[in-house]
Amino acid sequence: MTARVLMVQGTTSDAGKSTLVTGLCRWLRRRGVAVAPFKPQNMALNSAVTVDGGEIGRAQAVQAQAAGLAPHTDFNPILLKPTTDIGAQVIVHGRAVATLQAQAYHDYKRIAREAVLASHQRLVERYDAVIVEGAGSPAEINLRANDIANMGYAEMVDCPVILIADIDRGGVFAHIVGTLALLSSTERDRVVGFVINRFRGDLALLQPGLDWLEQETGKPVLGVLPYLMDLHIDAEDALPRTATGSTDAALRVVIPALPRISNHTDFDALRLHPQVAVTYVGPGQPVPPADLIVLPGSKAVRADLHWLRQNGWETALQRHLRYGGKVIGICGGLQMLGTHVHDPDGIEGPAGSTPGFSWLDLETVLEPEKQLRNVRGRLAQSDAPVTGYEIHCGISTGPALARPALHLDARGPDGARSADDQILATYVHGVFDSPPACQAILRWAGLSQPQSLDMVALRERGIDRLADAVQEHLDIPRLERLLAVDASPCIP
Template sequence: MTRAIMIQGAGSNVGKSLIVAGLARAFSRRGMSVAPFKPQNMSNNAAVTADGGEIGRAQALQARAAGRDAVSDMNPVLLKPETDTGAQVIVQGKLFTTLRAGDYGKAKGSLLPKVLQSYHRIASSADLVLVEGAGSPAEINLRAGDIANMGFAEAAGVPVVLIGDIDRGGVIAQLVGTHTVLSEADRKKISAFMINKFRGDIELFDEGLRQISKRTGWASLGVLPWFQDAWRLPAEDIMDIRSRMSGNMKVAVPRLGRLANFDDLDPLKAEPGLSVEIVEPGRALPGDAALVMLPGSKSTIADLEQFRAQGWDIDLAAHVRRGGHVLGLCGGYQMLGREIRDPKGIEGHQGSYPGLGLLDVTTEMHPEKQLSRVDAVYTDTGDSLYGYEIHLGRTEGPDCARAWLTIDGRQEGAASSDGRIRGCYLHGIFAADGFRATYLAELGMAGSGLNYEAGVDETLDAMADHLEKWVDLDRLLALAAPVPTAS
């Protein structure tokens, strides 16, 4: 019999995704077949699935924690913001449409049948489904047609555990306030609550737990202390991207407005002796960086305009004159070329836009999205690596003759004549230990011997241990409800 429980948050970024990943690892270690599920996610940090679709990267990590491959049904609706008011809508792994926020608000309810279809397919292969909400159920202005939180819980008959974040303060108000604004029917869907990110003496919050339970009627599952190693896991959200200064060699990464697929940074941050500096708008690119990395972008042309508006194009040119290296990945690769052509207005207005001119290539936008997992070879040394492609557009030009990756016999990427400026469409390449060590050695950094993937699994185990110690997982499991057979 398959059971399910839903983890919702009293706000955004309270730690839901990490808790679900930890629960997936904890219950799978108990011998259960566990599957993650998120009805609706909003993120430009996507993962390519085994069935050739795309889902939020957090669900891919949760699938890994559960010991299974990621598939599109684990996140049937993915919103990928392109502007402040509009986003691509990915349904069951494929591009469905592009909508403004107001139009999506009216249309989201119509996606519930697809969401439930995916949910039941996932449930058919698991003993336990861990469902993750999005944002907060207290956003009652979004309740009509909701598929992300209480709307899904109601339609699927899944009980809810509510997470509060004590680190940002006011956690009692978060939880009690959520209880106050919810309808009576939605309140009854919440079976218990949990406090996350506590620092200090947990006993000092005993009275807080009693007051929350008294005012809501919800049971407490415990208080989870701050998990120090969370940074070792792939970042889910742009809010999670932080500089990590741990060595003398520096990689500088400008924070673009539509930064996408920034998991490329995670293995670099894990390297001892390497500092990764996220350069915020309003600051110059640092003059002491060995490498400037231009990461992926959901809106390449808009981010290129922002890059210039910040004066980063001038900083980058100075970096190159000093002998520095530059790496552009996906959208960053497109920016490095001479021109970006968008004849169909895929990213907004039709037209051609000058690139940064550091690579002799030209990109033309096309509506067909390239989605694939690939194995590749670093042409210079023969190092094997792996990654994924997820992009619109094709890039061609003389510098592509110096492609530095080989994928199934085809050449990928481009490089300047001196090799210091490179670009490619392949994400995730730095997770391969051998290639990462080789590339950093070319910048002058000695190898550390870091096994990145093993470190991710060790951290997932540590998170599972953390939950086993501080949270009543037996009670949480007992709260999970049977999943009815799909009609």
């Protein structure tokens, strides 16, 4: 068996590549097609633990869910997790292999290409269809040499490409025509059509532009996807742009927008909760009044600790705790709440140690071997069930761990709680996605009657909405021909 491969590339970042791949995977699954997602190279700090014990981009884990599969490292063989503006940890087949500066990685791509092609080959041998997501834009001409993320990959495996563009940003026709102009002739030839994303308004007013685009390029518009309000799909990397929740929400949650914040999808359940208002606070912004402050995960804990101090967070946290506020630290946030973070091997930056906030009597040593596991357990305070995952280099020790935050089924106690019950810290990501655990934590934070919110169900409904949009708004006969799918009714 050899799969049909179809790639989705974007005219820009955030054009809708991830969502279109997700929708196509679910649409194909409904048709009874064995489909797998694939992203050759991803740069993101939101990640997930796979069934084979590795790490991939979170968007590919959602796409796997859309395809009815457990996340696997072959779905994202190269993951780059930025540690500075010019450097990143390089993860190959789920395992960290190096931390490289941008120029060094540019040379390393020759090696990374072999990992990409190995995963590609395994997927095409196992599945009927592989839907591939590009990265950024294929028109980034400074990154064309040794490309494995966009047209370089498409040329290597000889697959067709759909180009998607976001009309909500404006300039959609310039984005498409300009992108084509910067491609080589063979690359232009493999673009089989365009999808315009996030359209709102009267389609009849757009039609003259679509007609012009088809005449100008000689390529078809495969469809116009509408702007889907209240679509709840995990973000690949970018933080939410605005605060969520009403100003009179029952519980106010504040989260520092760390320069290297990781796995901020932890807080989607809080952002979407009808009784909670969530605010991300960036550099130079005052810390607003809050009932709960959450210190999130970080890819550069010591550097982000320095950033927090520079931006007045130590004083703000002291004041918050003095007046009875609650604090949660997740992963890197747990490490920050301890006495010290030691990085003797320079895993996340220059080797050395940094004092923590010292509100929990524990210290952390960063070690080369990353801890990667999916976990189940219960909250220590309420016995509410928790399902989540761990991704961290730190090993924490100290008396504070004698009062754990969680009891994990396979690993025992996790995290810590302060003696005054104002601080809770855990290495487990995803604790808010479990409705009983989320309710219990919100109750602890001061919400007297927290409602239940099921993130898993919301995510599943979002995936189905994307598949519905594919079925309704794209050129289904063309997609069927591209993917050799029988023109049969969808499985409900």
